[in-house]
Amino acid sequence: MQHGKYRFIVGFLLLPLVLYGVFVISPFIQAIYYSFTDWTGLSSDFKMVGFKNYQHMFKDDVFWTSVGHNVLLLLLLPLVTLGLGLFFAFMLNVGGRRRKNAAVAGVRGSSFYKIVYFFPQVLSIAIVALLFQFAYNPNSGAINSFLKAIGLDSVQPEWLGDPQLALWCVMAVMVWSNVGFYVVLFSAGMSSIPKDYYEAALLDGANRIQSFFKITLPLLWDTVQTGWVYMGIMALDGFAVVQIMTVGPGGPDYSTELLSFFLYTKAFRDGQAGYATTLGVALLIVTLIFAGIVMKLGRRERLEF
Numbered sequence: 001m002q003h004g005k006y007r008f009i010v011g012f013l014l015l016p017l018v019l020y021g022v023f024v025i026s027p028f029i030q031a032i033y034y035s036f037t038d039w040t041g042l043s044s045d046f047k048m049v050g051f052k053n054y055q056h057m058f059k060d061d062v063f064w065t066s067v068g069h070n071v072l073l074l075l076l077l078p079l080v081t082l083g084l085g086l087f088f089a090f091m092l093n094v095g096g097r098r099r100k101n102a103a104v105a106g107v108r109g110s111s112f113y114k115i116v117y118f119f120p121q122v123l124s125i126a127i128v129a130l131l132f133q134f135a136y137n138p139n140s141g142a143i144n145s146f147l148k149a150i151g152l153d154s155v156q157p158e159w160l161g162d163p164q165l166a167l168w169c170v171m172a173v174m175v176w177s178n179v180g181f182y183v184v185l186f187s188a189g190m191s192s193i194p195k196d197y198y199e200a201a202l203l204d205g206a207n208r209i210q211s212f213f214k215i216t217l218p219l220l221w222d223t224v225q226t227g228w229v230y231m232g233i234m235a236l237d238g239f240a241v242v243q244i245m246t247v248g249p250g251g252p253d254y255s256t257e258l259l260s261f262f263l264y265t266k267a268f269r270d271g272q273a274g275y276a277t278t279l280g281v282a283l284l285i286v287t288l289i290f291a292g293i294v295m296k297l298g299r300r301e302r303l304e305f
Helices: 002-034 052-059 061-094 110-122 125-135 142-149 166-191 195-203 208-219 221-235 239-245 259-269 273-297
Strands: none
Touching (some): 061 221, 110 166, 125 142, 125 239, 259 273
């Protein structure tokens, strides 16, 4: 019977594992192989160059600039996005006035607000980037037009044309386009937390801030941790926003250059596919390190309710 059980399990797992190996593991192995070549991406002729691509990568100033931008996004984007998502979700579910003899309640019309927050998720990231490109236009964009309408004519930033502001503008778009998803996700998690916990905390004299950090956040920690990994991976990407919105793209003066976009330009603009796969290997390693750190630091005893 045991042998029959194992054959049954292997029979179900064999095809998915084969597909995973062919379409997921195999491309990674090929990328690592091509990173040791001078392949142009256009010809089948290439030769092995050893660690030459990796040596060039470590001496490339643009590579380090793009890594610095990715690290900045990696530190701030998940923190801001998940922080806003938790705040809005908590306000929608627990931040309302007491009514119907309930100690805690959500705000009126919370379902409508969730739809409004989630709306950016319905839009393609290409459409979002294009809309914000028009909004950031220094001459006729909505932002500068608003500043002019309220009497701030002297405050007319270049936004995407200013090297000091361009990356922050990109980050703002990435936050705006993702925070609504986490509002809905965290709201679903908060709705499953028994209201008795909040009522007991309020009876003990806890305010809403204390109940958030003592009740809501610990019970949602697994969801927050998963969201942190996803937002970190998004911070290491950001290709579409940079490609569509920024000057250059990637500018001005490499101020919005990200590792994913740098990889793209080397592969499809400069014909350096071998070097591009080296950048891809570096991006893979950084992503795995980030995911491992988050999972390690965020590990705690699971709370049941």
